[in-house]
Amino acid sequence: MxxxxxxxxxxxxxxxxxxxxxxxxxxxxxxxxxxxxxxxxxxxxxxxxxxxxxxxxxxxxxxxxxxxxxxxxxxxxxxxxxxxxxxxxxxxxxxxxxxxxxxxxxxxxxxxxxxxxxxxxxxxxxxxxxxxxxxxxxxxxxxxxxxxxxxxxxxxxxxxxxxxxxxxxxxxxxxxxxxxxxxxxxxxxxxxxxxxxxxxxxxxxxxxxxxxxxxxxxxxxxxxxxxxxxxxxxxxxxxxxxxxxxxxxxxxxxxxxxxxxxxxxxxxxxxGLDTIQAHVQSKASKIREALQGMPHIQNHDVGTQLSGLIAFTAQGLTSDTVRTHLTQQGIELAVNGTAFTPLDMRARGLTDVVRISPHTTTTDEEIARLLDAVSNLADLTP
Missing domain, CATH: 3.40.640.10 (Type I PLP-dependent aspartate aminotransferase-like (Major domain))
Known part of the structure; x- marks a missing residue:
């Protein structure tokens, strides 16, 4: 454990x-x-x-x-x-x-x-x-x-x-x-x-x-x-x-x-909702920016203005495998399948995505642990 x-x-x-x-x-x-x-x-x-x-x-x-x-x-x-x-x-x-x-x-x-x-x-x-x-x-x-x-x-x-x-x-x-x-x-x-x-x-x-x-x-x-x-x-x-x-x-x-x-x-x-939004977007931007620098990770966010929900997949790994691997390291995130947004997922050729969503309570140390674990997923790629 x-x-x-x-x-x-x-x-x-x-x-x-x-x-x-x-x-x-x-x-x-x-x-x-x-x-x-x-x-x-x-x-x-x-x-x-x-x-x-x-x-x-x-x-x-x-x-x-x-x-x-x-x-x-x-x-x-x-x-x-x-x-x-x-x-x-x-x-x-x-x-x-x-x-x-x-x-x-x-x-x-x-x-x-x-x-x-x-x-x-x-x-x-x-x-x-x-x-x-x-x-x-x-x-x-x-x-x-x-x-x-x-x-x-x-x-x-x-x-x-x-x-x-x-x-x-x-x-x-x-x-x-x-x-x-x-x-x-x-x-x-x-x-x-x-x-x-x-x-x-x-x-x-x-x-x-x-x-x-x-x-x-x-x-x-x-x-x-x-x-x-x-x-x-x-x-x-x-x-x-x-x-x-x-x-x-x-x-x-x-x-x-x-x-x-x-x-x-x-x-x-x-x-204050303005304050909450600013903190959430700041944390999400930090995570997105780091993920974009990982060649084995594909980000699936769209939009000109982005929320605190971050979607990605890892090359060669199922989303369930990613979640299981991170769970074993004490990191909790979600997997969303086609049923969550069927029209959009089908239109983009996606069957599932891994979803990260930080909040104001999320610490820099937790973000560092997350990014380190996602970076190490490259070692699992077949």
Missing amino acids: NAQPLAYFNHAGASLMSASTVDAMVSHLHLETRLGGYGAAVHQHKALAAVYTHAAQLLGCDADEIALTDSHSRGWREVMNCLHFTPGDRILVGRSEWGGNYAALTHIAQRDGAVVETIPSTPTGEVCLTQLAAMLDHRVRLISLTWLPANGGLIQPAAHVGALAHAAKIPFFLDAAQAVGQMPVDVRSLNCDVLTTPGRKWLRGPRGTGLLYVRRGFLQALQPAALDHFSAPLTNGQYQLRDDARRFETSEANMAARLGLGQAIQEALAQ
């Missing part, structure tokens, strides 16, 4: 929580052992309400436009299932759309007779705004975009896509799973109608948490597929949908996890 401490480079998958985030959850669980789940929730009423306030501050919206979910996928799917299409309707996606979103969209399109079309990309990988503008007509019923794709450093021009969608009065769904917590987010300037993110990635929150933003003016068009007495309270003898985004929540939730998410959000806000 490797005696060195773990060097963690999978923050894009599930980041490491801070001690105070863990303490927030554990403290609440202890409270539940004394007061019971309901009593503890009442005791923590103000702290739980503050999660919405801080989430709204994080995303640049109002608290009533926020719902708390158990994942990005849950929030995205709950809103998506409110939409109904007719034969001939068009759904536009970027080539780097997250595989989970693409699978859901494909299923919905097959059910309703709609078609899913891919927005052409520029030579540098971003969606081509000129060609997107030319694609927009009365049959386009939705634009779905993954802002920062899972398989590399690309940052899509989300605000420009949002502007085109807004001008054409087309709903715009933004998957911000790799953006929230890594960089500043302002849903107003993005012109998105829906934005989703999990808590476990760059926010450094717990698994089983997520944020769903639904623009207030878009909410009234959405009727959730399933309701309970929380999402549709009994009022004057009738069940009436809530008039805020919490119509997508249910009466039951993991309050300890929510408080952990709230703590993580507060810490990100206190640190």
